[in-house]
Amino acid sequence: MGFFDWLFPARRKAAGTEQPAPPSTAGGGSYNRSVSRRDVFKILGGAALTATACSTPFSSKEEKELARIGWEEFFQKNYREMTQEERDQVVQRLEQKARLKRGVNVNIKNTPPQEGVLFGYAINLSTCRGYRDCVKACMLENNLDEEMAMQYIRVFEIKKGKFDVEAGEAQYGHEVPAEGNFYLPMQCMHCEEPPCVPVCPVGATWKEEDGIVVVDYNWCIGCRYCEAACPYWARRFNWQEPSIPNEKLNRDQHYLSNRDRQKGVMEKCHFCVHRTREGRQPACAEACPTGARIFGNLLDPDSEIRWILENKKVFRLKEELKTEPKFFYFMD
Amino acid sequence: MLEFLKFVIAGFREATRGQRLYHLWMGTLTVFILIGVYFYSVQLREGLAITGMHDHVSWGLYISNFTFLVGLAAAAVMLVLPAYIFGDIDFKRVVLIGEGVAVAALIMCLAFVIADMGRPDRLWHMLPFIGYFNWPSSLLAWDVIVLNGYLALNIVIPFYLLYSRYRGRKADPKKYLPFVFISVFWAIAIHTVTAFLYAGLSSKPFWNSSILGIRFLASAFSAGPAFIAVTLYFIDKHSDFKIEENIFHKLGYIITVAAQINLFLLGSEIFKEFYHPTAHSHSAYYLFFGYEGHNALVPWIWTSIILNVLATATLTIHKLRRNRRVFLVMCLTLFVAIWIEKGMGLIVPGFIPSQLGEIVEYFPTMPEIFITLGIWALGLFVFTFLVKIAIPIELGYLHLKQSSTSTQGVEHA
Numbered sequence: 142m143g144f145f146d147w148l149f150p151a152r153r154k155a156a157g158t159e160q161p162a163p164p165s166t167a168g169g170g171s172y173n174r175s176v177s178r179r180d181v182f183k184i185l186g187g188a189a190l191t192a193t194a195c196s197t198p199f200s201s202k203e204e205k206e207l208a209r210i211g212w213e214e215f216f217q218k219n220y221r222e223m224t225q226e227e228r229d230q231v232v233q234r235l236e237q238k239a240r241l242k243r244g245v246n247v248n249i250k251n252t253p254p255q256e257g258v259l260f261g262y263a264i265n266l267s268t269c270r271g272y273r274d275c276v277k278a279c280m281l282e283n284n285l286d287e288e289m290a291m292q293y294i295r296v297f298e299i300k301k302g303k304f305d306v307e308a309g310e311a312q313y314g315h316e317v318p319a320e321g322n323f324y325l326p327m328q329c330m331h332c333e334e335p336p337c338v339p340v341c342p343v344g345a346t347w348k349e350e351d352g353i354v355v356v357d358y359n360w361c362i363g364c365r366y367c368e369a370a371c372p373y374w375a376r377r378f379n380w381q382e383p384s385i386p387n388e389k390l391n392r393d394q395h396y397l398s399n400r401d402r403q404k405g406v407m408e409k410c411h412f413c414v415h416r417t418r419e420g421r422q423p424a425c426a427e428a429c430p431t432g433a434r435i436f437g438n439l440l441d442p443d444s445e446i447r448w449i450l451e452n453k454k455v456f457r458l459k460e461e462l463k464t465e466p467k468f469f470y471f472m473d
Numbered sequence: 474m475l476e477f478l479k480f481v482i483a484g485f486r487e488a489t490r491g492q493r494l495y496h497l498w499m500g501t502l503t504v505f506i507l508i509g510v511y512f513y514s515v516q517l518r519e520g521l522a523i524t525g526m527h528d529h530v531s532w533g534l535y536i537s538n539f540t541f542l543v544g545l546a547a548a549a550v551m552l553v554l555p556a557y558i559f560g561d562i563d564f565k566r567v568v569l570i571g572e573g574v575a576v577a578a579l580i581m582c583l584a585f586v587i588a589d590m591g592r593p594d595r596l597w598h599m600l601p602f603i604g605y606f607n608w609p610s611s612l613l614a615w616d617v618i619v620l621n622g623y624l625a626l627n628i629v630i631p632f633y634l635l636y637s638r639y640r641g642r643k644a645d646p647k648k649y650l651p652f653v654f655i656s657v658f659w660a661i662a663i664h665t666v667t668a669f670l671y672a673g674l675s676s677k678p679f680w681n682s683s684i685l686g687i688r689f690l691a692s693a694f695s696a697g698p699a700f701i702a703v704t705l706y707f708i709d710k711h712s713d714f715k716i717e718e719n720i721f722h723k724l725g726y727i728i729t730v731a732a733q734i735n736l737f738l739l740g741s742e743i744f745k746e747f748y749h750p751t752a753h754s755h756s757a758y759y760l761f762f763g764y765e766g767h768n769a770l771v772p773w774i775w776t777s778i779i780l781n782v783l784a785t786a787t788l789t790i791h792k793l794r795r796n797r798r799v800f801l802v803m804c805l806t807l808f809v810a811i812w813i814e815k816g817m818g819l820i821v822p823g824f825i826p827s828q829l830g831e832i833v834e835y836f837p838t839m840p841e842i843f844i845t846l847g848i849w850a851l852g853l854f855v856f857t858f859l860v861k862i863a864i865p866i867e868l869g870y871l872h873l874k875q876s877s878t879s880t881q882g883v884e885h886a
Contacts, residue, residue, distance in 0.1 A: 215594070219605045289522075295829070307752065307830025327829065336675060342613035343598040344605040360605070362598055363521075363591015365531045366613050372676035374828040378531060378591065381522035404520040405591025462675050 203241050210238050220357040220396065221347060225253075232396055239401065247392040249400050252418040254351035260412050260467065261352070261439040262426075263449045264326055267473040269433040271296055271317040271324030278428030279328075282413060283399040284391055286383035293377070293410040294328045294425060306458065326434075328425075329354060329375035329410035330458070330466030337367035337376060346407070352439075352467055353412050355397040361406040368407065372459050373466075376409045412436075439467065476873060480639055483871060484862040491861065494711075499857065502850040509847010512840040513588065521591060523840045530824040530835035532589070534845050537816035539585035541696075542852075543667045544689060544815060546578035546623065548697015550660035551727050557653040563719045569863050570708065571701055572631045575660075577856035579624040584848045612670040619663045626656040635866045640873050664689045677823045678753035688738045689815070695731035696811035698724050699804035704856075706801055714864045725794045732785040732807060739781075739814075759832075760822040769834045770821060777813035780806045 213234060223231065232249040239247045276294045285291040297309030301321050309325065318324065335354050338346055345360040346367055368376040382404040394400040395415035402408055413423035417436070426434040437446035446469075449455065453471040516523050526533045552571035556564035587593050598604040599617060608614040630652050637644040668689040671680035702724045709716040746757035758764045763771050784807040788794045794803075826832045837845075865871035 219598075222605070297829070305752075305830075307755075307826065309830070311829070311831060339607075339610040340612065340674075342607050342611045342617065343595075344607040345598070360595070360598060361592065362595045364586075364589070364613060365591070366611070366670075368528070368531045369823070370674050370676055372828050374528075374831075377528055379520070380527065381520040403592075407591075 207238065207241050210234055210241075214359060217359050219344060219360045221344065225251075228396070235396070235400060243387055243390070245387050245390065245392065247390070247394055247400070250395045250415055250418075251397075252395065252414075254349045254353075255418060257438075257440050259352045259439045260331065260417060261437065261446050261450075261469065262331075262412070262467065263435045263446050263453075263455065263469040263471060265433040265435070265473065266323060266325060266470055267433075268431040269296075269324045269326060269429075270431055271298055271313070271319075271322075272430060274428045274430055275326060275425035275434065278424040279410070281389070282391055282416075282424035284385045284389075284394075284401070286379070286385060286402075287389075288384060289380060291377050291379075291383070291408075293375070294326055295374075296324055296326045298322050299325055325470070327373060327375075327458070328468070329412075330373050330464070330468040331410075331412060333465035333467060334463060336370045336372060336462075336464055340366045340370045342366065349397075351418070353397075353414060353417075354409070355411050355414065356407050356409060357397070358400075358402050358406045358408065363405040363407070365407065372462050372464060376407055379404050379406055379408065476640060477636075479873065480636060483639075487865055487871060488858050488861045495861075499854065502854040502857075505850035506847050506854065509844050509850065512843045513847070515840060516588075516844065517593075521589075523838060525836045525838045525841060527833060527835075529827045529831060529833035530821060532820050532824070533835055534817070534837040534841050535585045535589040537820040538845055538848070539582050539589070540667060540671075540819060541812050541815045542578045542582045542585070543620070543664055544693030544811075545697045545700060546575045546582065546620075546627075547660045547664040547690070547693045548701065549575035549627065550657050551694055551698050552701065553653060553660070554657050555723075557650065558657065561723075563717060563723060566867075567701075567705060567716065567720055569631050569634070569867065570704060570860060572627045573856055573859040573863065574697070574701055574704065575627040576624065576631075576859060577852040579620060579627065580855055581848050581852035582620055583624075584851060585845075588844055588848065612666060612673055615666045616663075616670060619659065619666050623656070623659050623663050626652055626659060630656065631863070635863055638869075639866050639871065661690065664693050671819075671823065676828050677756075679756035679823045680819075682742070684738060684742060688735065688742070691731050691735035691738055692811045692815050693731075695728050695735055696808050696815075698728045698731075699807045702728070702804045703801055703808070704860075706797075708860065708864065712864050713868055713870075721797065721800065722795065725788065725800060728804065728807065729785070729788040729794065732781070732788060735811075736781065736785050739778075755826050755830075756822040759825050760818065764826065765832060767825070767832050767834055769836065770818065773813060774818045777810045777818055780810035781814065784810060 217231060218227065220228070220231075228251045232251050235249050236247055239245060239249075273294075273296050276292055276296065279285070279294050280287075280292060283293065285293070295311050297306055297311050298313045298317075298319065299306070299309040299322060301323055306325060306327070313319070331348075331352055331354050333348075333352070335348055338348060338354065342364060343360060343362055345362070346354065346356045348354050363378070365378055368378060379402055383402050385401075391399060393415055395418075398411045398414040413421075413425075417423055423436055426436040435445050435449055437444040439446060439450075441447065449471060450469065453473075455469040455471045457466045457469055459466075512523075524533060524535075549568075549571040552564050552568045555561035556568040587596070590596070599606055599614070601608070606614055606617075608618070630649055633649050634644050665686050668686040671677070672682060672685040675681055702721060705716045705720065705724075708714050743757075743761075746754045750758065755764055759767065760770050760774050762768070784803045787799065787803045788807075793799045821835050825834065862871075
């Protein structure tokens with residue numbers, strides 16, 4: 142790092158969430174701060190630009206419309222306290238915003254939880270090979286920021302003979318499966334007693350009726366208390382403005398899942414709300430080449446996940462903390 | 474109303490006048506504040522990515538300073554309790570200074586919290602009724618109540634006393650004593666709530682301990698009065714407000730006993746972590762000895778422990794404590810030691826190793842350091858400003874009718 146680099150703070154990668162592949166990027170992302178000339182100009186010019194932007198009249202109709210949307214968003218209520226009608230208006234506004242900002246049509250749903258559904262996940266540790274196809278599928282499905290290399294799923298490589306996630310290595314960059322190891326994927330456990338929920342000072346995160354722990358990205362104040370409270374390190378913060386190019390944008394969205402996020406707010410795995418509430422599988426389950434991921438409705442006695450709970454010896458991580466995760470592990 | 478306006482104008486005039494040293498001091502602080510404001514504007518635009526924090530260590534320098542300063546604010550109670558409630562004449566004279574420290578510390582606390590927020594524009598979400606105030610379940614919501622309440626108490630009580638004195642009237646104890654009683658309990662509450670904010674997290678074994686609350690209080694009641702003692706020395710030196718020897722003696726007792734208790738509690742924690750280390754001791758290992766080759770905080774915490782032991786041992790010896798120069802140096806030593814211990818030494822190891830055992834260290838960046846310095850400068854600015862007005866009123870130089878100000882105010886605090 143050059144001596145004067147600190148004068149021009151640049152965008153950088155979030156630590157420890159490097160791309161799973163190719164291996165060359167693993168491990169070094171923590172303090173990478175490359176400063177491009179463009180960034181320098183942007184920062185130096187930024188102050189002047191913001192000063193003039195306030196005094197000049199809006200140049201175009203789009204900008205006027207975006208400013209109006211910005212105001213309305215500022216006064217938007219907590220999603221939990223909205224009526225269905227208000228929720229409809231909010232997603233329409235977000236679709237309009239995407240049209241104006243990105244020039245694309247996105248479909249933002251606000252499907253409520255379905256009756257008699259409680260989602261759960263089970264991972265077969267005997268068949269997981271550590272390919273991390275789930276990680277990649279999740280990043281694409283959920284429009285995760287590439288610059289920060291945000292990831293919701295973390296796969297740990299653990300030496301056989303131990304059963305300790307803390308002794309595992311999440312940043313392996315070699316061919317898998319590696320001899321003498323097994324693989325353990327982790328993501329949000331969607332606890333029945335989620336420690337992240339009560340700590341939020343503004344109630345911006347909560348557990349839905351179908352058991353999914355969600356975040357209202359428009360209500361979060363970015364204090365990161367939930368990130369400290371989660372025993373599974375499942376939450377992620379937007380340290381900078383997240384960006385995803387249009388050509389990679391998944392336009393099938395939900396208010397509580399993969400719609401455009403903002404700088405300074407939390408996000409996390411949401412069991413692909415936009416898919417699963419329509420009876421589809423989450424992207425990670427669909428992507429798994431070995432069939433190690435079983436997702437389903439815990440309240441449906443005929444579901445595969447119920448069969449596993451009844452016929453396999455399942456366990457959960459950090460059960461001593463009484464968080465009651467709905468994320469199970471088993472072995473054949 | 475007119476009287477009040479006169480009071481404000483006279484106060485403002487007093488605060489903007491002084492000798493060259495005073496202007497130099499306030500000018501320097503202003504420069505630091507402005508540098509901090511510049512970097513904060515960069516942070517607002519670019520996001521918290523310009524700090525050294527990341528998803529592994531998601532709280533850093535800001536929250537560390539916040540935690541320490543809550544203790545500094547709470548320490549005013551150590552002057553308030555004897556002065557107002559036990560009627561201690563010596564303390565009564567300096568209690569306003571203690572309350573000034575509390576106000577400045579609380580303003581810094583609030584500034585650090587806002588600096589740490591990802592979306593300060595959404596602060597209104599916390600307002601009860603208008604927003605969604607998650608009370609009583611979130612300890613942060615509790616913290617908002619206790620910090621703002623304590624700030625209000627520490628503004629209202631001294632304001633009433635000074636305003637009465639300015640108008641040449643006797644302050645009515647019936648009007649202010651009830652608030653003084655509340656503020657005593659409130660002071661203990663602010664630091665307890667802040668400790669519980671950490672102690673309540675089952676995800677962090679390093680913080681999840683019942684000793685944390687009492688340790689916070691012990692360290693606060695040594696570092697806080699130590700800071701007040703140093704400021705009193707400067708006030709004594711640079712103004713007509715003379716501080717009697719007795720006050721330093723009494724403060725010395727409080728500081729020493731609190732520091733001794735704090736060291737004992739530190740020892741208890743070290744014993745528990747290292748007698749039979751478990752997976753829950755990894756953070757303590759990281760802090761004190763380094764863990765798996767990572768040891769950024771090791772020199773930092775040992776500096777703190779050495780300073781802490783040195784100051785506590787020196788202050789324990791009556792002869793040394795009664796020597797003004799030794800006493801002041803040791804007060805500063807203790808202040809620095811506890812700033813390290815209750816700041817980065819407490820917050821950062823809570824995140825290392827992470828909940829999943831991964832180790833990513835934390836180093837504050839320059840913008841982050843300048844924002845921090847700016848907030849400290851703001852606190853010192855506010856404190857000097859308050860003291861500069863309070864002292865001539867206390868001394869009777871500044872009062873109604875003859876609202877021309879003193880010739881010899883405080884130069885420096």
